[in-house]
Amino acid sequence: MDAAVLFFLSSGLFLGWSLGANDAANVFGTAVGTRMVRFATAAAICSVFVVLGAVISGGGAAHTLGKLGAVNAMGGSFMAAFAAAFAVYFMTKVGLPVSTTQAIVGGIIGWNLFSETRTDTGTLVTILGTWIVCPLLAAAIAALLFKATVYLLRVTKPHLLRADAYTRLGLILAGAFGAYSLGANNIANVMGVFVPASPFTDFKVLGLVTFSSTQQLFLIGALAIGVGVVTYSRAVMVTVGRSLMPLSPVAAWVAVVAHSLVLFLFASEGLERLLAENGLPTIPLVPVSSSQAVVGAVLGIGLVRGGRAIRWHVLGGIGAGWVLTPLIAGLICFVGLFFLQNVFNQQVYRPVPYVVSDQVLDRVAREGVSVAALGDLSGRTFASARQFRGALDKLSGLDADARAQVMIYAERADLFLDPAGFAGIDPLWLGKAQIEALARLAGRRYTHRWALAEALARQSEDWRLRPEIRINKTYNKELRRKLDWVFRNFQAEP
Template identity: 25%
Template sequence: METAVLIVVLVVGLALFFDFTNGFHDTANAMATPIATGALKPKVAVLLAACLNLVGAFLSTEVSKTISHGIIREDGIDAGTFLPIIFAGLIGAITWNMLTWLLGLPSSSSHALFGGLIGATLVGASAAAIDFGTVLSKVVLPALIAPLTAGLIAFAVTKLAYALTRRYDGKPDGRDGFRWGQIFTSSLVALAHGTNDAQKTMGVITLALITAGLQDGAHSEPQLWVIFTCAFAIALGTYMGGWRIIRTLGKGLTDVKPAQGFSAESSTAATILASSALGFALSTTQVASGSVIGSGLGRRGSHVRWRTVGRIAVGWILTLPAAGVVGAFAALLVVWFGTWGVLVDAVLAVAIILGLFLRSRKDAVHADNAMSEVADSGLAVKVKRNPPPTRRQRRLERAEAGQDKTGEGER
């Protein structure tokens, strides 16, 4: 029993750290566009996102039930086996999150968690311990449908926004009102992120507590202290900023006009909030990317760079199996060495986290230098632009304006 409690403590600690990485990994999904268009200053944006993530974590627990009583069948697996499986799965998720954060790649923290848990369960228990029906209906299908749905909504809203403000065509600042609207819509995205992503960590901790006999299995609702700690962890991670991801997304999104940003964020927030109410565990990154592409297509004269979209999709596809491989390896150590395998996993987890963090210090990214790279999602839609005037056209324009001295002399 003492060993089980010790493993529960390790699981809770690692789960909260995953929640923290989820916060700084996904900050850009809510705040990259308002930062890029100048609607919010970077530090103000992440502080606002942190507060709203904290609030959102208290608004729904449906997604946590999907994790604690859905994906993995804990019946028939004793605590001595199942708790190390959860621990190994978290290692897989954190490793992928830290690696993609170091590389500045926006990826799905949710799918990293699911991949880690599934990989660890396959090795530590069996395929029969995974409810593939729930995985398909609550994870896989939403992952395919949600980005498409968000993109269609963003496309329609962008079309409507440009139609209602057509009189501003040709005026560079005619649609600046949407920049202020982005403050509201990006806040909704941050709130929605809290309602969906924080719940996943609550579900993992609740699953561990039920397995260890520290919570009644008939009640899958997370305990109050679990809600508080998970909400605080994701809010703290959000406040830390995740500047590497913001750097990747933000500069690319400067080509997205305020009207498009407003439309994309509205679509992202609506999709995630609806999914949270239904208990669907979504990837905020995928939904946000789908919205960006949809809003770009809604703008006249644009087309999709399908090669870029393909690279984004490959990153999405790799997340779940990559985290699953790491989770499976961590579970294999437990199978080989028992309780000592858990300690080996713990040491390896600390080494991976410290190693990636120290490596990141060689190229530190913060609020002052975050906006320096181009995002693949921002490049997925190309807008046709008029070619610059030729030298002859410029000379004729100066002549017509009375600025061409040769023309004046001839007259």
């Protein structure tokens, strides 16, 4: 166990801690803010279910690296995670509910800028969409749900105490489910990049259940989230549940349920596939975030009650926090990487060269890109995405689409299907046909990821992407995840 790895792991734990401190408010903020659930009770339930979610359901993400997987060196992941954690910590200190995912994306963009890697413009659009679309959807759903609940209460006329007891139970159940999915969905982002360097080994509990090293790592990360909830989440809870707008207990319940509904309806690929398989119209998936959803839900209830109770200056502060979070994370990451690389001599990124070889020219020609237009560049190698992009931009006769294609196919990778690497393949992760296909290619080298992917596709149907229609979306996503895993595992040592 390398001491450096342990040190790098610390920023993952810091990220987990700040995630717990901030995101617990999304599921329990309204319950605590309305004093329906004591902070201590909420913190206890939340931590327990975060840990359960992370260890039980988060395990499914064991082979993916989470968002930080885009960063290709441990030092870089450390700094991106640290920057994100710090940005979220700062926002938590001020009591603002912000999106941890956006902080991580901000950190990655900082790394992209530093390492001269290209940033997908889709990422920025996603963040912007989350700030606007997600609160609007949540507000609409919360408003409808609030009206419906008030109507039902009027019809059923429960005793004041009975209504109180149901609402409290509802808040606790919704909070527990919310905490479970919080753990399941976020643990990969917190701990994913550290999985390949996990210092733990698998062991069996009572000879029955295997407790994998990944699960142990996730447990540690989840405990960090839990500690964040218990030690530092109160301020954000008060903002969500009381400062933004005084809520009634029923409104508190409506807010947290509406928030969960938005996450389920508009971000669930499982639901989309289920609808598609049954020939039903699907709900368009939009970028959503828990923090944005709960704030939107509270606003929706405020507006349906006339809007007088909403404290707009608090909302302004929250909005500013949303915009600042990725910016702060990006800035800290960029500056931090500079120090990490130049003062502490750590490798913070692996350079990704771009090469315009004959193989690449052939390949882009098949995509309909005019090879003649690339004339000057052929045979040349570029040290980074930025340099290659600069060279491409100078060419005339290539449209933006063609340039994007060339960027994808020219990216160089050193892949070696080392026969020694086959021992580590988890037969539950890759299918039998997939492993056999890999084995047939053992010993070969590839200089581009797409080349290996195409070679695998020729070997077995199980490595072929299906047509990009809705029903195949999950299948293709899963397959891409497996390909990513292959690229990572058979990366040749430089």
